[in-house]
Amino acid sequence: MPVFLNAADPGFSAEFAALLGAKREDAPDVDDTVAAIIADVRTRGDAALIELTARFDRLELTAESLAFSAAEIDAHCARVCAEDRAALELAAERIRAYHTRQMPEDARWTDASGADLGWRWSAVGAAGLYVPGGLASYPSSVLMNAIPARVAGVERLVIACPTPDGVVNPLVLLAARLSGVDTVYRIGGAQAIAALAYGTETIAPVDKITGPGNAYVAAAKRRVFGRVGIDMIAGPSEILVIADADNDPDWIALDLLSQAEHDESAQALLITTDAAFGQRVAQAVDRRLETLERRAIAGASWRDFGAVIVVETLDQAAELSDRIAPEHLELCVADPEALLTRIRHAGAVFMGAWTPEAVGDYIGGPNHVLPTARSARFSSGLSVLDFLKRTTIARMTPQALAEIGPAGERLAQSESLEAHGLSIRARLDRLNRRG
Amino acid sequence: MPVFLNAADPGFSAEFAALLGAKREDAPDVDDTVAAIIADVRTRGDAALIELTARFDRLELTAESLAFSAAEIDAHCARVCAEDRAALELAAERIRAYHTRQMPEDARWTDASGADLGWRWSAVGAAGLYVPGGLASYPSSVLMNAIPARVAGVERLVIACPTPDGVVNPLVLLAARLSGVDTVYRIGGAQAIAALAYGTETIAPVDKITGPGNAYVAAAKRRVFGRVGIDMIAGPSEILVIADADNDPDWIALDLLSQAEHDESAQALLITTDAAFGQRVAQAVDRRLETLERRAIAGASWRDFGAVIVVETLDQAAELSDRIAPEHLELCVADPEALLTRIRHAGAVFMGAWTPEAVGDYIGGPNHVLPTARSARFSSGLSVLDFLKRTTIARMTPQALAEIGPAGERLAQSESLEAHGLSIRARLDRLNRRG
Known part of the structure; x- marks a missing residue:
């Protein structure tokens, strides 16, 4: 059972603080291992990359087979059924349309002193996207990282995606193709990040690295930061739903579970103005957990980190929401626009009961790479700005x-x-x- | 003597690569010390802060005197002469005008499917600016960090500035006042960064920390990154001047020295289409070095990291400039606008011989916090965007x-x-x- 809190209870303040402060992830300390791997790739280049890939992914590569050939990508893409292809194409189109609107404007003006001032945006030259292998190899993440880079005007766009035992997700390759990715390398882990940052005989270095990864990838990104740009280090997923009693408990339960199913460390929270509704949602979660494929993961997340918080007013809900600064925020209330004006810190907001968070993960248009762990207080989701930089001009x-x-x-x-x-x-x- | 290179020489490519790759800074490894200081401040709060300030700054504080009082700030500001005050006021006004233009627009639209999409910008709640003490305690840096934060709409804006032996630069306090800073704490080093990130009994935590500092400050910023947002870790200053023969060698020499005088690790580079002009600039540098107050620093920087590079054409100059990706770039050529269109990677560009880089350090309007060490390939100078974050919206x-x-x-x-x-x-x- 998740925690049930009531904002009217005397102990609420302490309980809420405990919920906010709960350490959900114990990242293993892999920094020394990662430092050694990076040094090895810097020194020995392709040879190190090939050796490490054989060791970690049980895959024998050569300098020539580090990247998928066009024919290999063709063959894998041909395995994708028409329905999956159409869905990916619709998603790509909508993500492209949204991100195209984000392109910032250049500016030049002359001020009263006669000084000519302004700025100019330009794209990063080359970007590398990390795509995890295995179960977390998500084609949607390829679209969400690659399309903003292409919209920004990045000239060279490559992917590093490990293929343990040679297994590759054909949808990842199709998503790469639909996004205009130039090259897909069959490499992963800290060694892939090192190759992207420093280059090898075969792989030219990039200027910016984005994309999720395991503890090794995250530690490697931290280490190469400065040499290249990186995106935020992503933590486990989170959702906060603010819902009044006028909702289908099963819909809200599914929305909560759609984040809980990502990871045992994910966090799904409900704030509601109606205690009985909160109970009904919790019951609906339990019902869905009986049959859900990923019930072991989603159940652990809900049990360990889930919470139902009952408040008196939506104003209180907004205040608590800002303290949580959620990655995903659903406003399932009669007037979501009014509630939105009282919200300040959130990665992405989903307005009204007809906008399940999953829409934002795939086909809404906005990016699904969003700030976690309360970092929406100071940072934003991925956008074209992550692949652009600004030069100021004075004359x-x-x-x-x-x-x-x-x-x-x-x-x-x-x-x-x-x-x-x-x-x-x-x-x-x-x-x-x-x- | 600095290096003289000619792009037409057979060995040029290797020499230029060596110049690019030269390690100018040996950052001491202070990470363990910094980790211990941060842990101490997290555990013991004010008590740790007071003890560490006594040890490092030889200054006895209490919880009450951690911050300057309004009366203390008044008294210090009254020590500033009218000319210095007027200069700071003009700088503040111009920086405010430039950064106000950077405020990004919110957006909402309905697409063909009927989906309502958009985004909204909002300011970080609280920001902390680090200002070094002693010789590098620059009032101009206070303006450059604080004004964008205020323009962005940051509600609470504080400064941490160590005052070794109780000595404070009154111009720093005046700059803080002109920028609308709420509180100035007399703390520095890793302990100040820890207090800003985690808070103490007296100091409320902030969401974002910016500003330059020594190796301890930089290591502490890296460590608290994720808990709070940080700006880039700044490296030693750099300037590249691209100049044709139609320039006063002494002007160009002074522009090169204005970066060289910052730091022995600073780098001043000249690319010119005229070898004889390059020689004249080098002679002018030597002449100026005879009398310059900071000749020991500027001379070491110029000797160890300076270079004059002779090219055939301005196209070649633009190409080399993009490989350098300079923090500061002066285009002292007949048609700087034409040359600008061929430049892609630079933090700030100064157009024509009447725009010395120093204008940008103080009163041009653009920010002087700029990407160093080739990071202009993927990052931008400080701006209002560093104090804003974006929430995406879907309905x-x-x-x-x-x-x-x-x-x-x-x-x-x-x-x-x-x-x-x-x-x-x-x-x-x-x-x-x-x-």
């Missing part, structure tokens, strides 16, 4: 420099940075001699 | 769900995420029963 006229330069010189002197001041002064002196 | 109508839901269900099944699929199916079944 002074002699008149503009005459107007604002002396203040710059003064500040340089106050910071004892003489050459800074002199670089302005030398120009001002020329103007004064002219004047 | 399905029953009709929209009927149109796109089946594809989502299909993809969920293909990923063996049954509850995801069922959460869509339960709603589609209701529609079908209605229909």
Whole structure:
């Protein structure tokens, strides 16, 4: 049974704090192992990559077979049935349409001093997407990472995806093709991250690495951060549903379970204004858990980290929601727009009972790579901005420099940075001699 | 003497690669020390902070004196002369005007399926700015960090700035006041970062930490990343000047020295189409080094990491510049706009000989917190976006769900995420029963 809390209870504040602070994941300390693997790939390149892939994935590669050939990808894609292909194509199209709207504008303007200012966006040159192998090899994640990169204008887009025992998910390759990925490498783990960051004889280095992975991949991403850009380190999935009594308990139960089934460390929370409704949802969860394929995982998540929280008002719900800063937030209430205005910290919001969170995982359009572990307080889901960077632009006229330069010189002197001041002064002196 | 390279020489490619790969900074490994300090502050809060400040800054504080009082700030600000105040005010105004233009737009739209999609930006709740003490305690950095945070709408904005032996730079306090900073704490080092990230009895935790610092501060920021957001870890400063022969060698020399004087590990590079001009700039640097206050630092930087690179064409210059991906790039050429279109990777660009880089450090308007160490390939300077996060929004109508839901269900099944699929199916079944 999950925790039942009532915001009106005297002990609520402490119980809620305990829920927020619960450590859901014990990441193993693999940092030394990862450091050694990265050093090995930096030193020995392809040879290390091939050796490590043989050891960890039981797969014998050569420099030539590190990447799938076009013919191999063709053959795998041909195995995908028409219905799956159509679903992936619809998802790709909708994700592309959403992310295309995110493209930011360049700007240039001239201010009152005559200074010409602005900025310009440009795409990262090359990006590498990590795609886990085995059970967590999700084609939807390929779309969610690769399409924003392509929309941003990234020139070279590659995937690293381990294929243990040579097994590959054909949908992953089809998603890569639909997203415009250039190359798919059959490599995984810390060795793949090292190859993407530093390059080998066969694999050119990239500038940015995104995508989920296990503890080794996460530790390797942390280590190469700075050499290349990385996305956030993802934690276990979370959902918060805020629901009034006017909902089908079974729908809400399924929405909670759709995150709980990801991982035993996932967290599914319900905040409701109606205690009896909360009970009905919990009963519906139990019923669904009797037959759900992933009931062992979803049941453990719900038992260990699930909670039903009863509040008096939706204002209270919004306040608690902001303290949770959930990755996914469903507003299953009569007026979700009104409630949304009171919410500040959430990765993605799903408005109304007809918008199950799963829509956002696949075909809504917004990205499903979202901030976990309360990081929606300070970070955003993946977007085209993750594959772009901004160059600021400034151009002074002699008149503009005459107007604002002396203040710059003064500040340089106050910071004892003489050459800074002199670089302005030398120009001002020329103007004064002219004047 | 710095390196002189000519792109036409047979050995150029290797020499240029060596220049790019030169390790300029040997960061000491302080990670264990930093981990212990963070653990101490998490466990003992204010008491640890007070003890560590006594040890490292030779300053006895109490919980009450951790922060400057308003009266103390008043008294320090009153020590600032009118000229320095006016210069800071002009800088603040110009930085505010530039960053106000960066505020991104929210978006909502309805697509062909009837799905209502969009996103909304909101500010981080609380931000902490680290400001180094002593010689590198720069008021300009306070403006560059605090103003974007305030423009973004951050509610609580605090500074941590160590005051070794109780010495404080009054300009830092004035800059904090002009930027709208709420509280300035007299703490520094890893202990300050720990207090900002985790909070103590007196200091409420923040959501985002930005600002430069020494190796301890940088290691602490890396460690608390995830708990809070951080900005990039800054490396030593860099400038690349691309100049044709039609420039005053002394201006260019001063621009190079304005970065070289920051740090012995700073790097100042000149690319020119005229070898004789390159020689004249090097001579001008030597002349200026005879008298420059910070000649020991600037001279070491120029000798060890400076370079003059001669190219045939500006196209070649642009190509090399993109491989360098400089933090600061000056285009001192007849047509800087034309050259800009050929540049892709740079933190900030300064257009034409009347725009010395120092303008950008103080009063141009753009931010001076910029990507170093080739990270302009994948990251941007500080901006209002660093203090904002985006929540995506999706709202399905029953009709929209009927149109796109089946594809989502299909993809969920293909990923063996049954509850995801069922959460869509339960709603589609209701529609079908209605229909």
